[in-house]
Amino acid sequence: MTNEDPDIFGGGSSVLLVNVIVNGKKGSIYIDESGKIGETCEGTNAGLKSEAEFIIDGNGAIATPGFTNTHTHAAMSLLRGYADDMHLQQWLSEKIWPLEAHLTGEDVYRGTELACIEMIRSGTIAFNDMYFFMDQAAKAVDEMGMKAVLCHGFIDFGDEAKRESEIKATEALYSHVKGMNNPRIKMATGPHAPYTVSREGLTWCSEFSKEKDVHLHIHLSETETEVKECIEQHGKKPAELLEECGCLTNKTIAAHCCWLDDAECELLGKYGVSPSHNPASNMKLAGGRAMPYQKLLDAGANPTLGTDGCSSNNNLDILEEVKFAALLQKFFWNSDTVLPANEAYDMITSAGAKALGFGPGRIEKGAPADIVLIRTDVACNTPLYNPVSNIIYSCGSNAVDTVICDGRVLMHENTIPGEEEILKKASETAFDLVRRKEDAG
Ligand SMILES: O=c1[nH]cnc2c1ncn2[C@@H]1O[C@H](CO)[C@@H](O)[C@H]1O
Numbered sequence: 001m002t003n004e005d006p007d008i009f010g011g012g013s014s015v016l017l018v019n020v021i022v023n024g025k026k027g028s029i030y031i032d033e034s035g036k037i038g039e040t041c042e043g044t045n046a047g048l049k050s051e052a053e054f055i056i057d058g059n060g061a062i063a064t065p066g067f068t069n070t071h072t073h074a075a076m077s078l079l080r081g082y083a084d085d086m087h088l089q090q091w092l093s094e095k096i097w098p099l100e101a102h103l104t105g106e107d108v109y110r111g112t113e114l115a116c117i118e119m120i121r122s123g124t125i126a127f128n129d130m131y132f133f134m135d136q137a138a139k140a141v142d143e144m145g146m147k148a149v150l151c152h153g154f155i156d157f158g159d160e161a162k163r164e165s166e167i168k169a170t171e172a173l174y175s176h177v178k179g180m181n182n183p184r185i186k187m188a189t190g191p192h193a194p195y196t197v198s199r200e201g202l203t204w205c206s207e208f209s210k211e212k213d214v215h216l217h218i219h220l221s222e223t224e225t226e227v228k229e230c231i232e233q234h235g236k237k238p239a240e241l242l243e244e245c246g247c248l249t250n251k252t253i254a255a256h257c258c259w260l261d262d263a264e265c266e267l268l269g270k271y272g273v274s275p276s277h278n279p280a281s282n283m284k285l286a287g288g289r290a291m292p293y294q295k296l297l298d299a300g301a302n303p304t305l306g307t308d309g310c311s312s313n314n315n316l317d318i319l320e321e322v323k324f325a326a327l328l329q330k331f332f333w334n335s336d337t338v339l340p341a342n343e344a345y346d347m348i349t350s351a352g353a354k355a356l357g358f359g360p361g362r363i364e365k366g367a368p369a370d371i372v373l374i375r376t377d378v379a380c381n382t383p384l385y386n387p388v389s390n391i392i393y394s395c396g397s398n399a400v401d402t403v404i405c406d407g408r409v410l411m412h413e414n415t416i417p418g419e420e421e422i423l424k425k426a427s428e429t430a431f432d433l434v435r436r437k438e439d440a441g
């Protein structure tokens with residue numbers, strides 16, 4: 001790749017990608033100033049070449065639609081390696097929540113910047129994020145040039161005063177994101193889970209989402225214990241409770257979904273929910289069951305893929321995650337044909353983009369130019385019988401060379417502007433957070 005001009009990172013320019021493999025053929029892609037794909041064609045298309053402000057020579061790279069991570073807690077990047085090898089409830093209540101009590105907006109800003117670096121490096125262009133101080137997460141996403149759906153993690157534990165403050169935080173995020181007027185950034189409601197949010201809280205979130213036409217992002221049936229407790233407390237299974245509270249729609253993204261039974265899968269299918277499979281987190285926290293991917297797909301749901309946060313993963317590498325997904329599904333359901341490479345690829349491209357409402361997740365005329373170049377002059381892509389197979393089963397994020405989101409180049413020739421400073425600041429911020437917690441006893 002030839003273009004050395006640092007302005008290539010500025011955005012708002014027309015870009016011609018030449019010498020790439022696009023939709024299975026050698027060709028080129030023209031990106032217009034508005035960040036949309038103008039044309040894709042075979043050959044180098046000299047006509048368009050003269051118009052483009054920047055030309056990126058892909059050197060035979062695979063041009064793939066950028067990837068979408070449909071469940072994470074981006075700023076938990078600061079908690080990477082802070083508490084490992086524990087049981088989920090103990091991990092949350094004894095380690096994670098006490099540390100999160102000391103989080104500041106500045107921490108979330110720095111942690112989200114770090115998360116964006118990691119995601120861009122694995123070819124991710126969009127993510128679905130649940131955390132706190134989300135105005136600061138929005139600032140980081142805006143600056144890093146990615147797309148995101150952001151929600152405040154709404155937890156009321158049945159307490160009315162707490163519920164009121166969570167409602168205020170959700171409304172404030174709505175106004176803030178609306179005021180940013182950035183089409184790459186959306187907000188959602190974020191009822192954390194059926195075991196941390198009351199019926200009233202779940203209902204408020206679903207009504208707010210419908211009224212404002214925004215997504216709803218929730219954890220669902222991650223562990224067997226929470227399913228048992230839900231039945232004891234509410235006399236219903238978790239997905240049934242969500243249906244009753246109006247939380248199941250085609251704008252709902254439900255993370256984990258491990259312990260859903262057949263009838264619950266049918267419910268998610270009926271409403272066109274997007275489940276987010278999080279295999280690394282489920283394996284690490286020993287959830288004991290993999291998401292029933294095939295049942296959800298057959299029922300009409302839109303299965304997608306998420307990494308979960310860096311404290312249960314411990315990275316945000318979607319290429320690592322997608323391989324885990326394809327392998328875990330086969331292993332757990334004892335079927336060597338479940339979740340084949342092309343379906344795993346759909347999960348991180350078209351299905352993910354559909355879940356978050358960020359275009360078709362395909363490289364086609366008129367679509368947002370969300371394009372990733374994956375090198376082919378590397379061992380993991382040699383030989384290149386089947387690009388999709390290699391992307392899912394053999395490529396690591398070290399093969400990701402260039403990342404373009406809405407026509408803006410976020411990484412080129414493996415370089416992301418400002419990366420060194422972002423890593424340094426994130427590391428300082430993380431140690432400072434832990435120090436504040438220890439000082440407070
Ligand atoms: O795997 C998980 N299950 C449940 N909660 C989680 C998981 N990972 C992170 N969080 C928690 O969700 C909240 C988001 O606002 C945070 O408290 C975060 O620690």
Ligand SMILES: [Zn+2]
Pocket residue numbers: 071072073219255308309
């Ligand atoms: Zn989560």
